[in-house]
Amino acid sequence: MAKAITQIREVPRPEIEQEQAMTEIMSEIVANKDVILKTIRIMKGLQETKVLDVVESMIDQRTEIGAIAIQQVNQPAIRNVIKNAMNAFSFLGELQPGEVSDVLEGLSHGFKRMAESGQEGKKQSSLWQLRKRLWSREMRAAMTSMMNFMDGLGEVFLRNRRENS
Template structure:
């Protein structure tokens, strides 16, 4: 004869036992990761000594306020330009062909070397000599590439007049 019953006697977990079990698990994890934990503690010690932990703690505590202030600071025209320029520069780097850049940078290095020499020696060529140097194959090659560069730049300006205007 089993009457309907609703009473359920739950084994209420003993808080002391639960805590002891949790501590046991923590200790085991600590022991298993001894090296890592000790290094991390050393880093924490240093962070605390120089006050960074306190600062981080304060930021976390007031994360919404800090976040709002940070966003306000970032969300300024000057900052917009910085971020935009950074992105453009980043994109620009991506469009360059490495071998071209290598050739040009090689040329620039060499040019800078000669320039340095010339400054060191305080050389000053006469106009005549400057004019004559235009006949040098090196100068001609450099001038040709510069003119081609200008051509390309001009082409881009005339084909996409509003490219920079978003």
């Protein structure tokens, strides 16, 4: 025997669904009036400067642009640039921010001192004054830092040479 119908499902008519959708859209437009007006002003500015035309052309020609981009990326020079950029980011990730700050501050101050002495045109008057300056605290600190840098650089060069042999 058939089961009795206890519920009637009402199938919404397309006109009612469309009216509800329009009401929902209009309420969102009213709620976001400022955002929509700003977006329209931005789009108008992009249209006036022909940026939208360029973007539209790029979308129309996306296959050709993609092929050209892939050709450019496949060139050895570009691959080297990408590898070097990755190595640079890896190198920067290994450095401690405080150390980098100290080195950059020292470089900046050294360049300022060098520029000042070049503008003033001062000369070292004697070998004695040059020797005296070489034994200053600042000069010893800089020379020690440079020697440690050179030691580290040499260690890596020798290690890489052994590994490649």
